[in-house]
Amino acid sequence: MLVQNGLMKLFKAVARECVGCDFCKLFIKCGFLETLTEREKREYCVGCGACVAACPYEARQLIELSEDELRGVREVTVRIDGEKYSVPERITVLRALEVAGYKISKFPEWGDERTIFAPCGTGGCFSCAVIIDGKLQPSCITPVRDGMEITAERSEIEKELPLRIVSSFQGHAAGGVGTPYQIKPKSFLRAIEVACFAHGCVLRCPTCQNWTVVYSSVDEPLTPSQAAKLLTYERRRYRVDRLAISGGESTLNRRWLVSFLKELKKLNKDGKARLHVDTNAVILTEDYIDELCEAGMTDIGPDVKGLSLETFMRITGIEDEELAKRLKDTEWRAVKYLLDEYFDKIFVGVGIPYNPALISLEEVYKMGERLASWEPSVQVCVLDYRPEFRRRDIRKPNYEEMLKVKRILEESGLECVICQTEFGFVGP
Numbered sequence: 001m002l003v004q005n006g007l008m009k010l011f012k013a014v015a016r017e018c019v020g021c022d023f024c025k026l027f028i029k030c031g032f033l034e035t036l037t038e039r040e041k042r043e044y045c046v047g048c049g050a051c052v053a054a055c056p057y058e059a060r061q062l063i064e065l066s067e068d069e070l071r072g073v074r075e076v077t078v079r080i081d082g083e084k085y086s087v088p089e090r091i092t093v094l095r096a097l098e099v100a101g102y103k104i105s106k107f108p109e110w111g112d113e114r115t116i117f118a119p120c121g122t123g124g125c126f127s128c129a130v131i132i133d134g135k136l137q138p139s140c141i142t143p144v145r146d147g148m149e150i151t152a153e154r155s156e157i158e159k160e161l162p163l164r165i166v167s168s169f170q171g172h173a174a175g176g177v178g179t180p181y182q183i184k185p186k187s188f189l190r191a192i193e194v195a196c197f198a199h200g201c202v203l204r205c206p207t208c209q210n211w212t213v214v215y216s217s218v219d220e221p222l223t224p225s226q227a228a229k230l231l232t233y234e235r236r237r238y239r240v241d242r243l244a245i246s247g248g249e250s251t252l253n254r255r256w257l258v259s260f261l262k263e264l265k266k267l268n269k270d271g272k273a274r275l276h277v278d279t280n281a282v283i284l285t286e287d288y289i290d291e292l293c294e295a296g297m298t299d300i301g302p303d304v305k306g307l308s309l310e311t312f313m314r315i316t317g318i319e320d321e322e323l324a325k326r327l328k329d330t331e332w333r334a335v336k337y338l339l340d341e342y343f344d345k346i347f348v349g350v351g352i353p354y355n356p357a358l359i360s361l362e363e364v365y366k367m368g369e370r371l372a373s374w375e376p377s378v379q380v381c382v383l384d385y386r387p388e389f390r391r392r393d394i395r396k397p398n399y400e401e402m403l404k405v406k407r408i409l410e411e412s413g414l415e416c417v418i419c420q421t422e423f424g425f426v427g428p
């Protein structure tokens with residue numbers, strides 16, 4: 001099958017007002033074209049957009065190739081699931097898969113073999129990984145090459161061990177929203193759990209607090225077993241019983257996460273280990289929650305990032321209204337399901353963001369009311385969103401403001417409200 005350039009829009013990333021922070025050069029696996037010079041790599045841009053999503057100064061943008069540039073683009077031949085396709089050389093494998101009839105989605109269609117779930121688009125989560133020349137690689141950032149063999153059939157991919165980039169295995173002093181208040185430390189001098197951070201996220205939060213992990217794709221991916229061994233080693237080193245995975249978004253690569261929890265359970269059989277999943281819950285469907293609990297999850301900290309669609313879109317940076325609605329509805333449904341079905345079986349703590357530039361106190365109150373109507377005793381942790389990433393213009397809420405948010409949430413009917421403040425956590 002031949003796909004003419006003219007039928008397909010081609011893009012490249014350009015830097016408009018680059019300040020030279022070099023994040024995109026140092027932390028993004030650009031093009032996999034190791035043999036080319038940095039300059040040539042940039043000229044060979046396949047328009048995956050990973051550097052555009054990651055640029056903290058929003059200097060990088062995707063633009064369409066000019067007619068002149070389009071004329072210079074050659075066709076290459078790739079084989080997808082055994083069938084030959086001619087495609088423009090300057091596209092990613094993911095776009096080639098679209099040409100071959102696969103549907104690409106930012107929301108998981110679990111069980112649909114012809115849909116490729118590509119949530120992060122930045123090479124970290126490996127949800128979109130297919131077999132490229134015999135090796136599992138993320139299709140979203142890998143350029144096509146002449147003669148490339150691509151296998152995207154689910155049954156073949158599932159014969160491979162799942163992979164994901166996970167980093168920063170370390171002791172953690174503060175815990176997450178899914179850490180019970182009783183064990184949160186009064187000072188942050190001692191670790192209370194060990195944590196690792198999964199790369200890639202479906203959201204594009206302008207205030208992302210962990211963007212260097214979310215958008216980085218240069219580390220080697222790990223199998224669930226490799227990651228579980230590293231985290232278990234850290235548990236012994238820090239002498240704690242809690243093992244957490246955060247991110248990025250930990251739930252993006254379902255097969256990887258379920259297998260990781262099973263491996264952790266196998267390696268930590270002493271009966272004291274708590275397996276904690278920190279998540280924005282935006283793709284956490286009910287069957288996925290069941291599977292995580294069966295695999296060994298004992299603690300979960302889902303976030304809810306707004307009640308109105310407008311607030312959710314402002315906080316998450318998701319511009320596609322339909323996708324935003326789906327993600328928002330899923331996170332609230334996940335919280336309700338956890339409270340209805342698992343509240344007496346595992347620990348559930350819910351996170352709410354607060355910064356006056358992002359969400360009003362009225363909306364925070366309404367979120368509290370909704371949660372209290374489902375389960376008044378659920379632990380709710382309010383996070384003071386600080387200036388970060390693309391919103392360095394906002395001011396971090398001060399101690400008094402956070403106490404006010406706490407009071408408002410208690411008035412809404414919640415019995416266990418924690419606030420993260422500039423001076424540490426303030427509890428119920």
Ligand code: FES
Pocket residue numbers: 117118119120121122123124125126127128129138139140141200
């Ligand atoms: S969507 Fe490709 S690595 Fe996450």
